[in-house]
Each structure stands twice: as structure tokens, then as C-alpha cells.
Amino acid sequence: MIILKEAGFLIDFEKLKTAMGNLDEDAVNEMLDQAIKSGGENADRALAACQDGMEIIGSKYETGEYFVADLIYAGDLMTQAATLLKPQTGGKAGETIGKMVFCTVKNDIHDIGKNIVKALLEVAGIEVVDLGVDVAPDTIVAAVKDNGVSVLALSGVLTLAIDSMKATVEALTAAGLREQVKVLIGGAPVTAENSKLVGADAWSMSAAEGVAICRNWLAG
Ligand code: B12
16 A cells, blocks of 8 residues: 655555545545645656556446446546646646647547547647547548647547558558658557558557557657
């Protein structure tokens, strides 16, 4: 159990993780408030505890204890936590390291995972142009062009999403933009094999790993 005592506050990060896993919004908010007030590294630790809590939520969903509505609620709670902690996490408050385009691809309307990844990208200092869900390849290419970004992330939960991801990379190539843009794909059906098929530069099923990849690309 890790308990930090700073600025008069006792913060139990294990308790925060459990509160997140139990979807206990009041307890989560109370501990986040303490983490923010006490400053220091507490915001980073609190964010990590919330992410760990999301894993408990995933397990509870798999065992049938939680339902779809709980997942949606959890996504909102995680986004809210990331937004609250944002000014104090990722090192320097308010610093933006770059901009990227992100969306759920054509024919797929799932966005709980995308929104969690987006919240964490923003916490990491990345400006995210979020195009939403069910986004056609041409719309994505136009957004990449209009925003002049060099990083594109695509989310998909349906098996069918792989086809849309592939069509999006083909549209980028047809527009002459493929060489300038790094493409990351993520979501449940994404594998090394599918990534090759899509023609992506990287793939991940993990929000944290995806954020690290984007930060690396934008920094380099
Ligand atoms: C919630 C849900 C819904 C909700 C979506 C609500 C919403 N706003 O997103 C609703 C009810 C609307 C829905 C609809 C449908 N759904 Co649905 N849905 C789910 C469910 C239960 C959970 C998905 C989820 O949100 N998981 C939680 C999030 C946090 O996980 P995640 O999305 O995987 O994201 C994480 C990682 O993958 C990763 N990640 C995600 N994106 C990215 C991107 C990047 C760049 C990176 C790095 C990482 C990353 O990070 C996230 C955080 O850890 C799954 C079943 C399951 N067990 O997964 C079925 C599921 C995905 N749905 C399914 C289906 C078939 C449908 C429908 C077609 C049903 C129908 N007949 O109408 C429609 C889809 C219509 C469409 N065109 O998209 C199937 C897909 C089957 C398949 N393999 O193709 C599943 C697997 C259910 C099943 N077992 O059959 N669904």
C-alpha cells in the first residue's frame, strides 16, 4: 500500500484504484481533489491508480458483474479524472508537444476505448483533433491535411474495422501523404498481423503504450 503524506493530506493510491474499480465516483473525486491540492508527483500517481482501476472494471465486465452501461460510466469517469489531473500531470503543466488526428474508423461506432486513449493523450500534452466515430477515409485524410499533422491514430473494436483502417491508409497513400504521416492503430481486433495488412507503422491494444508511441513520434 502506498500512502503519501504531503501538504497535510494522506493519499492511499490503492484505495483510489479500488474506488475506481467500484465506480465509486464520490470517493474517486475526493481522492483526486486531495491529489491535486497536495501537488508534487501525486497527480501522476493518482492517474496511474485510476488506470489500474480501469483494469478491475474490465475484469468485472468479463465476469458478468458489470454491464455495458457500467463501461460507459467508467469511460466518462476516467475521462473526467484525466481532465481534472491534466494540469499537474506529464511534467510541465499546459505544455503541448504536438498535435495529432484520432478517430474510430468507418462502420464502427464504439468510442469508450477511444475516449480513454484520447484523455490520456491530452494528459501527456498532445493536442488531439478528435473526428468522432464511423469516420470515412476521405474525411480522415482531409483532417490530416487541414491540420498539417504527422501522427494519425485509428481506433476500432469490430473485426470489420480492420478493413476501414486499411482503406484509410490507402487513401492517405493516394493523397500523397503516407510518407509524412505515422499511423498507429489500436483496439480489440488489432494484432501484429492485422497491422501489417493495414500498412500501419505501429499497433497497440494498450492506451498507455499508444500514448508512449505518439509522444515518441511527436518528439522525434
Ligand atoms: C460497449 C459495447 C457496445 C456499445 C458501444 C458504446 C460506445 N459508446 O462505445 C454499443 C451497445 C453501442 C455497441 C454496439 C455494437 N456492438 Co458492441 N460491444 C461493446 C462491448 C460490450 C464493450 C466494448 C468496450 O467499450 N470495451 C471497453 C473499452 C475500454 O475497451 P476497448 O474499446 O477495447 O479499448 C481499449 C483498448 O482496445 C485500447 N484501444 C482502443 N482504441 C485504441 C486506439 C489506439 C490508437 C490505441 C493505442 C489503443 C486503443 O485502449 C482502450 C483502453 O484500454 C464489446 C464486448 C467486449 N467484451 O469488448 C462489444 C462488441 C465490441 N460489439 C460487438 C458488436 C457486434 C456490436 C454491434 C455490431 C451489435 C449490433 N448487432 O448492433 C454494434 C456496432 C455497430 C457499429 N457499427 O459499430 C462485438 C464485435 C464483434 C467483432 N469482433 O466484430 C463485441 C466484441 C461483442 C461480441 N462479443 O459480439 N457495442
